[in-house]
Amino acid sequence: MKKILVFILSFLAAGCSSSYIKIDVKLDQSYIPYFSGNPGRNNYADFILKDTLTFAWQNEMYGSFGFNAVVGYDSVVFINDLSGKIFAFNIYSGKRAGQVKYRGTVAVSPLIHKTHIIFPVSDYNGPGTTIYSYDFTRGSERFKYSFTGKILSEGLVIGDQFFFVTESGTVHLLDQTGSLLDSEETEFYTHSIPVMNKDFVYWGTDRGAVLRYDLRQKSLNGRIWISDFPLEDGIIYNGIYYLMDSQGVLYAVSLDDFKILWKIDSGKKSLAAPVHDNTALWITAQDGTVLMINPEEKSIIKSRQYKEYFNTSPLVLANALIFAAHSGNLLVVDKESLDILQEIQFDARMKLIPVLFKGYLFTGYDSGILQAYKVNTNQ
Amino acid sequence: MKTRLLLFLLLFIAGGELSAQFYFFGRNKVQYENFDWKVLKTEHFDIYYYSDMDEIAQIGAAYAEDAYSYLKTEFNHVIFRRTPLIFYNTHIHFQQTNTTPGFIPEGVGGFFEFIKGRVVIPYNGSLERFRHVIYHELVHVFMTTRLMRIANDYKLNTERFPPLWFVEGLAEFYSTTWDSRGEMVLRDAVLNDYLPGIEDIYSISGTFLMYKEGQAFLGFIDKFYGREKILMLLNNIWMFDSFKDMLEYTLGKPLSDIDREWKSYLKKMYYPLYDNYVNISDKSAIINKVGFSFSPVVKHNEKSTQVFFTGNLDGYSSLYLIEKKEGEKQYSSPKLVIQGERSPELEAFHLFDNAPGISADGIIALSTKSGASDAIHFYSTDESSIVALFSDESLVSISSPSFSSKGDKVVFSAIDKKGYSDLFIYELSSEKLIRITNDYYEDRTPVFSDDDQEIIFASDRTAGANKGYINLFRIDSNGLDIYYVTDQPANIEAPRLVPGKNGLIARADYDSVDNFFFIDLSRKNFQSVYRITSFISPVFDHWLIDDTTMVFSGFENSSFRLYEKSFSLTDTQFVISPLKISSPTWTAGKYTSEIARQEIYYENEYTLDYAQSQISTDPVYGTSGGAVLSLSDLFSNDNYFFLIYNTAQVQDDFLKSFNIALTRLNLSERTNYSYGIFHFSGRRYDLRDTDEFFYERSFGGSLAFYYPLSKFDRIEANITIANSDKQVITGVVERKALLHSNSVSYVFDNSLWMPSGPVDGMRFRFLLGYTTDVKYSNVNYYTVITDLRYYYRLSLRSALAFRGSLFFNDGKEARRYFMGGSWDLRGWPRWAIRGEKMWIQSTELRFPLFDQIRVTTPIADLGFFGIRGALFWDSGGAWDKSYETSIGSIGGGIRFNLFNVIILRYDVGKKIEQNYTKLQTGLFYQFFFGFDF
DSSP states (O other): OHHHHHHHHHHHHHHOOOOEEOOOOOOOSSOBOSTTSSTTOOOBOOOOBOSOOEEEEEEEOSSOOOSOOOEEETTEEEEEETTTEEEEEETTTOOEEEEEEOSSBOOSOOEEETTEEEEEEEOSSSSEEEEEEEETTTTEEEEEEEEESOOOSOOEEETTEEEEEOTTOEEEEEETTSOEEEEEEOOOOOOSOOEEETTEEEEEOTTSEEEEEETTTTEEEEEEEOOSSOEEEEEEETTEEEEEETTSEEEEEETTTTEEEEEEEOSSOOOSOOEEOSSOEEEEOTTSEEEEEETTTTEEEEEEEOSSOOOSOOEEOSSEEEEEETTTEEEEEETTTOOEEEEEEOSSOEEEEEEEETTEEEEEETTTEEEEEEOOBOO | OHHHHHHHHHHHHSOGGGSSSSOOOOOOOOOOOOOOEEEEEOSSEEEEEETTTHHHHHHHHHHHHHHHHHHHHHHTOOOOSOEEEEEESSHHHHTTOSSSSSOOOTTOOOEEETTTTEEEEEOOSOHHHHHHHHHHHHHHHHHHHHHHHHHHHTTOOTTOOOOHHHHHHHHHHHHOOOOHHHHHHHHHHHHTTOOOOGGGGGGGTTSHHHHHHHHHHHHHHHHHTOTHHHHHHHHGGGSOSSHHHHHHHHHTSOHHHHHHHHHHHHHHHHGGGGGTOBOHHHHSEEEEOSSEEEEEEEEEOSSEEEEEEEEESSSSEEEEEEEEETTOSSOOOOEEEEOOSSSGGGOEEOOTTOOOEEOTTSEEEEEEEETTEEEEEEEETTTTEEEEEEOOTTEEEEEEEEEOTTSSEEEEEEEETTOOEEEEEEETTTTEEEEOOOSSSOEEEEEEOTTSSEEEEEESOOOGGGTTSOEEEEEETTOOOEEESOOOSSOEEEEEEOTTSSEEEEEEOTTSSOEEEEEEOSOTTEEEEEEOOOBSSOEEEEEESSSSEEEEEEEETTEEEEEEEEOOSOSOEEEEEEOOOSOOOOOOOOOOOTTTOEEEEOOOOEEEEEEEEEEEEETTTEEEEEEEEEEEETTSOEEEEEEEEEOOSSGGGTGGGEEEEEEEEEOSSSSEEEEEEEEEEEEEEOTTSTTOEEEEEEEEEEEEEEEESSSSEEEEEEEEEEEEEEEEETTTEEEEEEEEEEEEEEEEEOOEEETTEEEEEEEEEEEEEEEEETTTOOOEEEEEEEEEEEEEEOSSSOEEEEEEEEEEEEEETOOOEEEOSTTSSTTSOTTOEEESEEEEEEEEEEEEEEEEEEEEOSSOEEEEEEEEEEEEEEEEEEESSSOOOOEEEEEEEEEEEETTTEEEEEEEEEEEETTTTEEOSSOEEEEEEOOOO
């Protein structure tokens, strides 16, 4: 009997893992604080890719990603898992630096504020969510804040404040201690990621309206109707908010006067945010088409259809595009010719949007496989 | 626990001589065809088809790939695993599939099977229906894989699954537009106030109305809440255990409010129809309202009007007659003319879209399933018998036969082995079959023109602006040019010529449901369509008594009834427009991608069906455990079952205490066979053995054959050889034997079942067997079993059931039979009466007791449906060498079918003892489970 007990206990012990992240890090000014790393959410990196991607490491989380991306600080990247965990990995070795687990789901990338990660955990069986702030240098929680609603779109760090919108359209603005600065019901369901420009936050809604939130006044103060269809994720570039609706119409909204500047029907359905590379807009469509659009002429310059299914934005570099196709391929494509330079095949759905951080490209696929590639760029 | 499990496993796995008392009646799924399967591999699918269906398979492949492209975008989901699609060229062949173990009703258009992820679809002559079903089943595939993905991503159990109305509604929503059949059921349910809301939709679970309400409700969400909400209802499944909670969260309001909006929306849509339309029964006389009535034909003379019609009035689809003599106002009650579904010659009447025909001299042409394919039976109304039969091995399905004016020819629609639905003429005197059309357009409901030189028929070959609609066409009987009769944005079919007028009456769905219209044929270059009826609910097949009176089938208040109506052809002109003459030219796309396409012959591909293991421990027997697993090929034609179990009580016994059985069951051909080997070892309690509790080690093999003579009867043969080493008291009472058992049986079953057991028809088994010990002569007995069960129908839901069974073993170490308990001799202790010979008689009156009991509580509402009652008299006797006493019981009971999972039974009564000389004092009360005999 004793032997059986020891066997069972050791079996359980091996299966359990500790739930904390405590890492020594150096102060980092160039970290990725939230999904895409910039308030306009533009997934463009002004680097020239010199070589093909070189596989560095992979690690398995035994979980699943959402359609988001890693965030990074110093030598660590963080990523969420849909079964309620946040993982930290060393970017050089690929070793797991820690994890925290909660009962619920973390559907969005964590935010990084100084040495804290801030992330919402949505209930599995109920309408609630709790936002946690976790100090990853001390391995302890700083605050938690609970409310009714589900967070399914990425949050924003604005100075020492954190901005979230629930799926049902309620805004929550917290300070760094977790105190609620503002909560406002918009009554518009949304699956569009909030983007920020100057002191305003913008996002699209499922009813086709764009909302504007004033961070100084801490209130919603603008709404324009631009479509009859749900709006997808968008980006801000040079004071213009670019986003598509579910029927493939691309809108350019001027943020100065908060009006539609122009729109064009791409003829392709897309779920991803466009990317602006200082010259053109790049759009990935669900049927595997990539389009390059001239925002000045409001026209499609070129396009190419691949045998893929795209539902996330590419990483756009100065001379290349990198796609994580949900149909199971990581593609590196020449920006000029749109020819495939490198194709890495997986027999699984790609989930994480490719992100560059400290010379590595991070991406991931089902089920919970995080990969890093060494990237040779001109920086 | 252990010995009971072992007993169960032995009974389940081992061969003939061990399983003599427990057997199965049941109908047979007859493999008439030897399908030579081929595989067409496309980018995402492996498409299995056979014989000459190449063209249909290529068209189906194109539909499948189109569906994949469409659905991956809608669901934001890709499937990596190649999906097997299995195509059958007709529904008749589809019914032979072993991919699902049960029988497939005629209303099933295809299915997605979860264990192996197979999609199985029959083609039925219509490319549009084929496309619809392919899309529908692929929605299930996408939905299921998406849900599995979500469960995996969020680490949830896989029991979070949407309710059936949503699953089927979603499949309909993404696969088809709203059509007249959906409109028919939904409109009728709303206007007659029997449509349940979404909160109560479980009450119509599994019905066509549920499918269509689900589809319509999702259309309502699309319109008022946004199309994106529909997939959110799927993607948000991780948020709540309860689908209702998740639906309320996603739509942002309580379900009761949503239901109220939904019902208001429907009422606003349908109630105003009464401004322009009327109920069928308000403008027509109901001439039969018993059961479900379809497809009438009329024999009319100055003395009487006889209406023959196909229908289902008692659970079997059959041909009936109602009659009105000259001077009478009412038609008679329905009289059975030809009973269907009881014999192989008349195995199934296809009630929908299959009208009979009648000649001027009273010969009815009726197509039914007859063995491997359909046949046309010619029934003489004068002689009251079937006088001729037509079938052809190249034609699988036949429908809508119609006579020429002279009665010497019959034109009909049939599906051949290519899957084409085309027109044929059969000349009765010469027995010559002539093919009229030969293409993949669906041609149906043909009739001869007045002069018998042309055939007018409905077809989906409409091209141009009205492509996709079914219109009327004409072709000369030599099968040369085809001309439009109508070219309308409506589905027009089932034409019948109006006597004395140069025109016909057909049904058309201009009003979203079918009404009757007169088509003027006098001007070949123009189409003139005149309205005959403005009914709010649809009509079906009709027959003209004369040029002012018709008999027809209509759907109203969830019933299919027969009506008679007078009509006039002087109503308002409806449409008149030029008619194009040129032949239709649309073509179906085929899968042509050369890169991914391969065509090969199928070779058996085996995969695991299920695997289950069990470990148990108790203070007496210690710990034991085992596993069962099953694997089969893609079509489930070739099945392997493997059982392993260990009953060792001490370490030394471990190796010799393995119980292993390996059985192969092959269902691919008409003769099904199985064979296997086994080794069983352990202590067991066996009621059939005089020693009852003993240790036995038995190993050997078995072979069985099952040959279905028809759907209703079969011959079974079993051979088992087993080496048996029995120890009652080790070293003291032991018996060795090398047992050889043979048995042969004849089984018949055409019974009709209600929720708790059969109420009509008959079941019968006759078995002869012989068991002998070929090595030590320790065992030697023969077996005779006769078991007859007859059900005499008293009314629609009640019956007098009779059972008479004789079990007879005679010889050395003959096994015993046993009875007692709720399944046979009620009131007596279960299995307490035993003997080598045994007889049982049961007579039971079965009737409905409560249709519905509802209990409403603050927490939940409970509904109990279909509670049935029984009054019974059982009697029997069991003996070994000399007969001793007869015993019995009388009493009553109730039966309740719990969610189609288990039948609960409760009986109360008195035992009859001592050769019927004594009644038990007091009553017995017996609660158990199981179907009625």
